[in-house]
Amino acid sequence: MLTALGQETDLVHGLDLGADDYVVKPFHFSELKARMEAHLRRARMSGWESPYPAYSDGDLYIDLPNREVRLHGRHVALSPTEFRLLACLVRNAGIVVTHRSLLSEVWGRNYVRDIRSLKLYIRYLRQKIEPDPAQPRYVLTEWGIGYRFRELTPAAHSSTPTIPVHDVSSTFGSYPRDRDTGSATDLL
Numbered sequence: 001m002l003t004a005l006g007q008e009t010d011l012v013h014g015l016d017l018g019a020d021d022y023v024v025k026p027f028h029f030s031e032l033k034a035r036m037e038a039h040l041r042r043a044r045m046s047g048w049e050s051p052y053p054a055y056s057d058g059d060l061y062i063d064l065p066n067r068e069v070r071l072h073g074r075h076v077a078l079s080p081t082e083f084r085l086l087a088c089l090v091r092n093a094g095i096v097v098t099h100r101s102l103l104s105e106v107w108g109r110n111y112v113r114d115i116r117s118l119k120l121y122i123r124y125l126r127q128k129i130e131p132d133p134a135q136p137r138y139v140l141t142e143w144g145i146g147y148r149f150r151e152l153t154p155a156a157h158s159s160t161p162t163i164p165v166h167d168v169s170s171t172f173g174s175y176p177r178d179r180d181t182g183s184a185t186d187l188l
Contacts, residue, residue, distance in 0.1 A: 086139075
């Protein structure tokens with residue numbers, strides 16, 4: 001955590017909230033860099049592995065931790081926004097993610113009404129990862145509701161481990177889910 005709040009109570013509160021470290025402004029860049037390298041070193045030594053291994057169906061390969069996407073073996077260059085959008089959809093594969101939830105999670109709460117931007121970025125994403133963007137196989141439209149990444153089924157997997165379906169809240173905040181459908185509740 002990098003902050004201007006330097007009181008002991010602020011530090012304790014930040015660490016209690018889950019921060020691994022607490023650096024107060026002003027700071028020296030060399031100190032920040034050394035702290036980051038120490039955290040990375042400990043992570044490597046612990047043998048930590050991401051809970052999101054790669055997804056592959058033979059045509060499309062997605063490795064979320066390494067931010068790598070390949071189509072037919074070729075690297076797909078995605079903008080940061082396109083990647084966040086894809087990651088949100090893949091982590092919720094098979095579940096409809098509402099327009100408002102996607103906008104909030106990918107762009108932020110100030111953009112929950114900007115559906116035109118969402119549609120534009122869905123189009124960009126489809127042009128890059130779909131064999132035929134006019135007939136999408138991966139990013140599917142739920143008219144009037146939102147989008148979903150196709151459900152991950154055993155037939156859709158190669159020998160590469162797949163990305164398990166995870167609740168969006170684990171990465172992007174807490175959103176209630178409908179018990180019967182598992183879809184995000186549109187409360188924004």
